[in-house]
Amino acid sequence: MRNELIDVKPESICLVEFINEIxxxxxxxxxxxxxxxxxxxxQPMMACVDATHFRYALINLIENAVKYSNHHPDIFIxxxxxxxxxxxxxxxxxxxxxxxxxxxxxxxxxxxxERDSLPQKGFGLGLFYVKIFAEAHGGEITVESAYKKGSxxxxxxxxxxxxxxxx
Numbered sequence: 001m002r003n004e005l006i007d008v009k010p011e012s013i014c015l016v017e018f019i020n021e022i023x024x025x026x027x028x029x030x031x032x033x034x035x036x037x038x039x040x041x042x043q044p045m046m047a048c049v050d051a052t053h054f055r056y057a058l059i060n061l062i063e064n065a066v067k068y069s070n071h072h073p074d075i076f077i078x079x080x081x082x083x084x085x086x087x088x089x090x091x092x093x094x095x096x097x098x099x100x101x102x103x104x105x106x107x108x109x110x111x112x113x114e115r116d117s118l119p120q121k122g123f124g125l126g127l128f129y130v131k132i133f134a135e136a137h138g139g140e141i142t143v144e145s146a147y148k149k150g151s152x153x154x155x156x157x158x159x160x161x162x163x164x165x166x167x
Contacts, residue, residue: 006129008050008136012160015045015079015086022055023077026062032072039079046160047086049137057133058088060126061153065092085139086159091152097145105143106131130155 016039027035039045047054065075069092076091097105097112104110111124127141130153134141138158145151 006050006053006132006136008053010048010050010137012046012048013051013054015047015088018051018054019058019077019079019088022058022062026059026066030066033066033069034072034074035077036074037077037079040081045079045081045086047137047157048160049157050133053133053136057130057155058090060130061090061155064126064153065090065094065151068092069094081159084159086157088155088157089152090154091150093150096147096149096151097143098147102143102145106141 019039020037023035023037027033062075062077066073069075074093076089078087078089078091080087101110101112105112106127107124108128109124110128131141134155134157139156142154142156143151144154
């Protein structure tokens, strides 16, 4: 049912160029943040995804890292290919997520209670959207987090062999 919540129009995109464009866009709006983008692949990494939904999903992950980080945060974005999967990670050094909340963060409407006291507000739909996006593309979203130390969200998508690049 979740895959029916978004209309997916997949196209083959070069992830490095696409992610670089998004990082540069967000970097321009957040000059006090230090963004680090690393890609361990010398050949183009391709994925067949809906570019619009992918853009929103990745922006959500990066903006969450910025939103819940301290004054001059370091945000690390990584992209690597292993076998037939692409791993796109967004790592921050923010407030982290307590273990008791970790299983609920992808549920619609859920917000980590400690974060509600912060000035940033939301509806608790961003990570739910990212999960729907991932599942609609045959992938998944994972999180590793240490409370008061930071979080790493990893979007895992199937890789494609296509040489066509659409950005």
